Amino acid sequence: MRTVHSLKELRTILRGYRQQGKTIGLVPTMGNLHEGHTSLVRKAAEASDIVVTSIFVNPMQFGAGEDLDTYPRTLMDDQRKLAEAGNTLVFAPNAEEVYPEGLANQTKVVVPEVSEGHCGASRPGHFEGVATVVTMLFNMVQPDIAVFGEKDFQQLAVIRKLTRDLMIPVEIIGAPTVREEDGLAKSSRNGYLTEDERAVAPTVFQTLKETADQLVQGRNDFGTLEQAARQSLTNAGLRPDYFNIVNSLTLKPASGQDQEITLLVAAFLGTTRLIDNLSVKR
Numbered sequence: 001m002r003t004v005h006s007l008k009e010l011r012t013i014l015r016g017y018r019q020q021g022k023t024i025g026l027v028p029t030m031g032n033l034h035e036g037h038t039s040l041v042r043k044a045a046e047a048s049d050i051v052v053t054s055i056f057v058n059p060m061q062f063g064a065g066e067d068l069d070t071y072p073r074t075l076m077d078d079q080r081k082l083a084e085a086g087n088t089l090v091f092a093p094n095a096e097e098v099y100p101e102g103l104a105n106q107t108k109v110v111v112p113e114v115s116e117g118h119c120g121a122s123r124p125g126h127f128e129g130v131a132t133v134v135t136m137l138f139n140m141v142q143p144d145i146a147v148f149g150e151k152d153f154q155q156l157a158v159i160r161k162l163t164r165d166l167m168i169p170v171e172i173i174g175a176p177t178v179r180e181e182d183g184l185a186k187s188s189r190n191g192y193l194t195e196d197e198r199a200v201a202p203t204v205f206q207t208l209k210e211t212a213d214q215l216v217q218g219r220n221d222f223g224t225l226e227q228a229a230r231q232s233l234t235n236a237g238l239r240p241d242y243f244n245i246v247n248s249l250t251l252k253p254a255s256g257q258d259q260e261i262t263l264l265v266a267a268f269l270g271t272t273r274l275i276d277n278l279s280v281k282r
């Protein structure tokens with residue numbers, strides 16, 4: 001498995017693969033990889049001949065006061081995990097390679113509607129940063145397929161929409177959330193949790209499951225259920241950012257007629273912000 005840092009080298013290698021008639025899969029990440037990421041790589045390897053994993057902590061998607069500087073950078077460890085998962089090529093550019101003219105001067109991709117609300121409301125500019133860098137990665141790698149985790153449910157919806165709207169010829173594949181045994185969604189940011197916080201963290205998924213059970217039983221009083229879920233999180237020592245029951249496609253507030261409903265949650269444990277979601281069919 002090779003690692004390249006420059007776009008020029010990436011393009012030269014990929015040209016060679018394309019000339020051999022190989023299909024290319026892309027897995028965009030910010031590194032500090034865990035089994036959630038390697039499951040995406042395995043999925044990409046099933047769907048394409050060559051798998052490119054990008055590792056780039058994208059400054060454009062971090063807000064002021066967020067963890068851009070402290071976000072864990074663990075390239076050597078990541079390379080070992082990727083090789084084991086069947087990855088072909090790692091693309092690990094630095095910020096100057098991706099944004100040679102700096103962030104202020106960068107053309108941006110703005111995705112309306114699905115990027116509004118939820119994480120979009122709590123992290124202004126976040127999805128502009130994600131949409132822009134993902135569009136750039138699509139142009140850099142020109143993959144046939146790209147795999148993203150359902151753990152970042154709103155992000156996946158944003159990427160599906162930008163791909164459709166900008167007619168980018170790539171198939172977007174969603175991959176299920178990989179969890180710890182106690183239900184906590186695997187995430188690089190779990191590493192920030194103290195031992196005490198880690199013991200409380202599974203409450204996020206438990207609250208999702210308890211609320212989903214109520215929905216499956218036919219409850220339509222979504223506001224009451226959201227309020228009760230926020231209270232459960234608070235009682236466990238979390239600080240809920242949002243707990244929203246939405247239509248799975250539009251991410252707008254769910255209605256009683258919706259057959260596919262998604263519960264979206266973000267909550268702080270100390271300074272760590274955890275997100276998760278669960279979808280139900282009715």
Ligand SMILES: Nc1ncnc2c1ncn2[C@@H]1O[C@H](COP(=O)(O)OP(=O)(O)OP(=O)(O)O)[C@@H](O)[C@H]1O
Nearest residue numbers: 029030031036148149151152177178186187188189
């Ligand atoms: N537990 C998981 N299961 C499946 N996919 C995941 C999981 N965690 C992350 N991913 C996916 O991996 C890709 C890269 O995500 P990222 O590098 O931000 O990882 P992360 O662990 O979610 O980090 P963070 O804690 O910063 O959100 C995204 O498509 C994301 O949805």
Ligand SMILES: CC(C)(CO)[C@@H](O)C(=O)[O-]
Nearest residue numbers: 028029030058130133152
């Ligand atoms: C898709 C992504 C790699 C873009 O920076 C990031 O938002 C992530 O890791 O989910």
Ligand code: BAL
Nearest residue numbers: 030061062126152155
């Ligand atoms: N996993 C989404 C990337 C972020 O939180 O910035």
